[in-house]
Amino acid sequence: MAVTIKDVAKKANVSISTVSRVINSSKPVSDDIKQRVYDVVEELGYTPNPVARSLVMKKQQIIGVIVPDVSMSVIGELVSAIEDNAKTYKYDIVLCNTYGDVENELRYFDLLKAKQVGGIIFVTDEINDINAKRLLDAEVPIVLFDRDGTDYGVSSVLVDQEKSTYEAVKYLIDIGHKDIMLVRSGDEQQKFTISQLDGYKRALKEHKIRFKKKRILESNFDADKVYREVKKLVKKDDLPDAIFATSDAMAIAAINAMVDNGLKVPDDCSIIGLFDSKISKFYRPQLTTVGYPIYDMGSIALRMLTKAIDGHNKKVQKVVVQHSLIVRDSTKLINS
Amino acid sequence: MAVTIKDVAKKANVSISTVSRVINSSKPVSDDIKQRVYDVVEELGYTPNPVARSLVMKKQQIIGVIVPDVSMSVIGELVSAIEDNAKTYKYDIVLCNTYGDVENELRYFDLLKAKQVGGIIFVTDEINDINAKRLLDAEVPIVLFDRDGTDYGVSSVLVDQEKSTYEAVKYLIDIGHKDIMLVRSGDEQQKFTISQLDGYKRALKEHKIRFKKKRILESNFDADKVYREVKKLVKKDDLPDAIFATSDAMAIAAINAMVDNGLKVPDDCSIIGLFDSKISKFYRPQLTTVGYPIYDMGSIALRMLTKAIDGHNKKVQKVVVQHSLIVRDSTKLINS
DNA sequence: TTGTAAGCGTTATCAG
DNA sequence: CTGATAACGCTTACAA
Numbered sequence: 001m002a003v004t005i006k007d008v009a010k011k012a013n014v015s016i017s018t019v020s021r022v023i024n025s026s027k028p029v030s031d032d033i034k035q036r037v038y039d040v041v042e043e044l045g046y047t048p049n050p051v052a053r054s055l056v057m058k059k060q061q062i063i064g065v066i067v068p069d070v071s072m073s074v075i076g077e078l079v080s081a082i083e084d085n086a087k088t089y090k091y092d093i094v095l096c097n098t099y100g101d102v103e104n105e106l107r108y109f110d111l112l113k114a115k116q117v118g119g120i121i122f123v124t125d126e127i128n129d130i131n132a133k134r135l136l137d138a139e140v141p142i143v144l145f146d147r148d149g150t151d152y153g154v155s156s157v158l159v160d161q162e163k164s165t166y167e168a169v170k171y172l173i174d175i176g177h178k179d180i181m182l183v184r185s186g187d188e189q190q191k192f193t194i195s196q197l198d199g200y201k202r203a204l205k206e207h208k209i210r211f212k213k214k215r216i217l218e219s220n221f222d223a224d225k226v227y228r229e230v231k232k233l234v235k236k237d238d239l240p241d242a243i244f245a246t247s248d249a250m251a252i253a254a255i256n257a258m259v260d261n262g263l264k265v266p267d268d269c270s271i272i273g274l275f276d277s278k279i280s281k282f283y284r285p286q287l288t289t290v291g292y293p294i295y296d297m298g299s300i301a302l303r304m305l306t307k308a309i310d311g312h313n314k315k316v317q318k319v320v321v322q323h324s325l326i327v328r329d330s331t332k333l334i335n336s
Numbered sequence: 337m338a339v340t341i342k343d344v345a346k347k348a349n350v351s352i353s354t355v356s357r358v359i360n361s362s363k364p365v366s367d368d369i370k371q372r373v374y375d376v377v378e379e380l381g382y383t384p385n386p387v388a389r390s391l392v393m394k395k396q397q398i399i400g401v402i403v404p405d406v407s408m409s410v411i412g413e414l415v416s417a418i419e420d421n422a423k424t425y426k427y428d429i430v431l432c433n434t435y436g437d438v439e440n441e442l443r444y445f446d447l448l449k450a451k452q453v454g455g456i457i458f459v460t461d462e463i464n465d466i467n468a469k470r471l472l473d474a475e476v477p478i479v480l481f482d483r484d485g486t487d488y489g490v491s492s493v494l495v496d497q498e499k500s501t502y503e504a505v506k507y508l509i510d511i512g513h514k515d516i517m518l519v520r521s522g523d524e525q526q527k528f529t530i531s532q533l534d535g536y537k538r539a540l541k542e543h544k545i546r547f548k549k550k551r552i553l554e555s556n557f558d559a560d561k562v563y564r565e566v567k568k569l570v571k572k573d574d575l576p577d578a579i580f581a582t583s584d585a586m587a588i589a590a591i592n593a594m595v596d597n598g599l600k601v602p603d604d605c606s607i608i609g610l611f612d613s614k615i616s617k618f619y620r621p622q623l624t625t626v627g628y629p630i631y632d633m634g635s636i637a638l639r640m641l642t643k644a645i646d647g648h649n650k651k652v653q654k655v656v657v658q659h660s661l662i663v664r665d666s667t668k669l670i671n672s
Numbered sequence: 673t674t675g676t677a678a679g680c681g682t683t684a685t686c687a688g
Numbered sequence: 689c690t691g692a693t694a695a696c697g698c699t700t701a702c703a704a
Contacts, residue, residue, distance in 0.1 A: 002697095004696090004697055004698085005697065005698065006697080014674080014675085015674065015675045015676075016675090016697090016698080016699095017674075017675060017676080017677095017699080017700075018673090018674060018675075020698065020699060020700085021673095021674090021699095024699080026699085026700085027673085027674095027700095028673065029673070029674080030673060030674085033673085033674085047446075047450045048697085048698075049391075049450070049452070049696085049697050049698070050450065050451055050452075050698095051387060051390045051391050051396065051451075051452055051696090051697080051698090052391055052680090052696070052697035052698040052699090053697080053698055053699075054387045054680095054698090055385075055387045055388055055391050055680050055681070055682090055696090055697080055698075055699095056679075056680050056697085056698055056699045056700085057680090057698090057699075058680075060387065062430070069416060070406055070412045070415050070416050070419070071409075071412040071413040071415070071416040071614065072412070073407075073409070073412075075412075076406045076407040076408070076409075076411075076412040077407040079406050079407070079431070080405060080406050080407040080433055083406070083431055083432070083433050084433065087432075092430045092432075092447075092451065093430060093431055094398070094428045094429060094430050094431075095415070095419055095429055095430075095431050096419070096423075096428075097416055097419050097420065111428075114383045114385075114386065115386055115387075115428065116385075116386075116387055249618075252618055255620075256618070256620060259620050260620075278407065279615060279618065282585075282588060282592070282615065282619070283618070283619060283620075284591075284592060284595050284596075284619075284620070338681095340680090340681055340682090341681065341682065342681080350690080350691085351690065351691045351692075352681090352682085352683095352691090352692095353683085353684085353690070353691060353692080353693095354689090354690060354691075356682070356683060356684090357683095357689095357690090360683085362683085362684090363689080363690095364689065365689070365690080366689060366690090369689085369690085384681085384682075385680085385681050385682070386682095387680090387681080387682090388680070388681030388682040388683090388696090389681080389682050389683075390682090390696095391680090391681080391682070391683095391696050391697070391698090392681085392682050392683045392684080392695075392696050393682085393683070393696090394696075
């Protein structure tokens with residue numbers, strides 16, 4: 001049987017409330033008693049039972065992390081960052097993979113709430129009528145990742161989609177490309193997809209390039225689909241000069257589609273990815289990509305959440321973090 | 337305030353014990369009362385408070401998962417598999433990243449034990465004197481992944497390292513290679529490393545190839561180190577004909593070292609990886625690799641653990657799962 | 673500053 | 689089969 005607060009109290013000759021007070025520094029306790037308690041705690045190797053504590057506090061030192069799939073490169077990195085920071089704030093994280101399924105998202109929301117987690121970090125591909133409702137009437141603090149949930153009263157950490165897309169596309173234009181394809185990730189209802197589209201169009205417009213609908217590929221983060229679609233383009237000999245894919249995985253899939261059909265990147269087509277996940281450095285050619293400060297975003301999300309849990313920061317926040325274009329080897333200057 | 341067992345009891349006109357019995361089907365209850373309780377549960381939307389339950393049961397429906405780093409491809413996939421299965425057995429998983437640090441491993445063991453998790457799945461690069469002690473006197477069921485912990489009384493799921501290494505190396509020999517390098521992952525104390533070495537030597541011996549010490553590269557799963565070392569070899573023009581690297585990431589690092597220096601794979605050197613993680617299919621050339629049934633291993637580990645938690649399966653088990661050689665494009669038949 | 677005692681929401685023991 | 693009631697280990701008014 002593990003040692004409890006009672007054992008400590010008895011051995012230190014004080015009441016359990018006093019012990020509770022010193023280990024939580026919740027109320028003043030005289031120095032000598034404090035010391036005595038600490039000594040006994042040490043001696044007995046006492047660790048407070050977090051379950052008992054949670055029961056009375058009605059809140060666990062746990063943060064739920066709902067993500068599409070940890071086995072995806074960026075997600076793994078993000079979860080890693082969150083976990084890292086969580087531990088320093090004495091939180092554990094419980095992980096939930098939704099595989100992009102809204103039903104799962106809802107199920108996990110309820111499950112985590114029942115578990116009485118302190119808060120939830122939510123990563124979703126798209127926010128729609130169904131999961132938005134859960135966001136609206138969640139009783140726990142939530143932080144949304146890479147999507148804007150402020151309309152639903154949910155604090156969010158994200159990058160500026162319009163701007164980052166604009167910059168990626170502008171870069172492609174600057175290095176000489178004219179026929180540029182955008183692989184966007186959500187459907188047309190999605191705010192972030194619309195922003196991507198806006199950024200894309202703005203870059204085109206500024207350089208007097210005509211927008212062509214066929215150069216928009218909707219992908220839903222499905223790398224296989226991107227692979228197939230780009231392959232079709234190759235077969236039809238209708239490849240664009242350059243592609244901006246809104247995830248590294250999709251960018252790599254696009255490259256693979258070309259390479260597997262005898263083309264070369266960046267010689268035959270320049271490609272930019274998104275996120276700067278580990279795979280983008282691992283792959284050859286190394287991927288030019290719009291970098292997310294993943295680790296920082298994880299830290300920020302976690303910090304926002306813990307603050308919200310502790311009751312500071314009542315109002316919903318939107319933190320826009322800075323992206324950066326990382327030029328590597330999948331893009332190439334061409335002279336036309 | 338959430339609805340509790342008391343509310344249900346009152347509304348159903350029964351005692352809380354009865355409610356408890358019906359929701360847990362722990363003791364017989366007459367059919368009509370049972371129905372009444374179910375109805376009220378439904379009506380009030382009652383969910384048992386898992387924290388309270390844990391307090392009295394002295395055990396949480398939580399499984400601790402201690403891994404080196406979720407952001408590594410294989411680990412992410414494994415965690416995904418574990419999580420998947422855990423949910424179907426009504427367990428949550430809390431994730432702990434050790435970054436390969438033994439101190440962290442110990443800390444997490446204690447932390448999880450304090451949390452009263454039901455059990456722990458432990459993935460470690462190496463098992464040494466320090467963490468072995470924790471394994472020996474853990475009071476919670478543990479399942480060790482890809483390492484043999486049976487000497488320490490810990491059940492394990494693993495593949496046969498000797499055999500898999502033997503087969504990989506034999507394959508390289510069969511397709512015409514003679515000068516084969518082994519990138520092994522642990523230090524010489526490690527049982528699994530020794531097995532790798534044994535398998536390597538056996539394959540060599542059977543084909544009358546002399547063992548050369550310089551063809552063993554110790555890497556500790558450090559892909560960067562592999563990159564640097566292989567690069568050195570390229571510079572010295574002392575590259576082997578083929579390499580078996582005991583992780584996909586290290587195999588890819590080796591390829592990168594060559595490609596970045598103008599060599600081609602598999603033309604200049606054949607390479608086999610280990611795990612068949614997602615990156616091995618994503619990379620070009622697609623990696624020939626010794627596949628682990630990652631998902632199955634995760635399921636098995638989880639199942640072993642839940643059984644141990646429930647008190648079945650008192651004895652320690654060792655489950656050896658079947659690996660498979662997956663030939664893709666990083667190896668090539670040569671005629672000498 | 674310290675102690676007493678009342679919960680927190682369950683499960684489990686023990687009578688009936 | 690059903691109901692009181694005592695834990696489980698802790699926090700926190702309320703008293704002293």
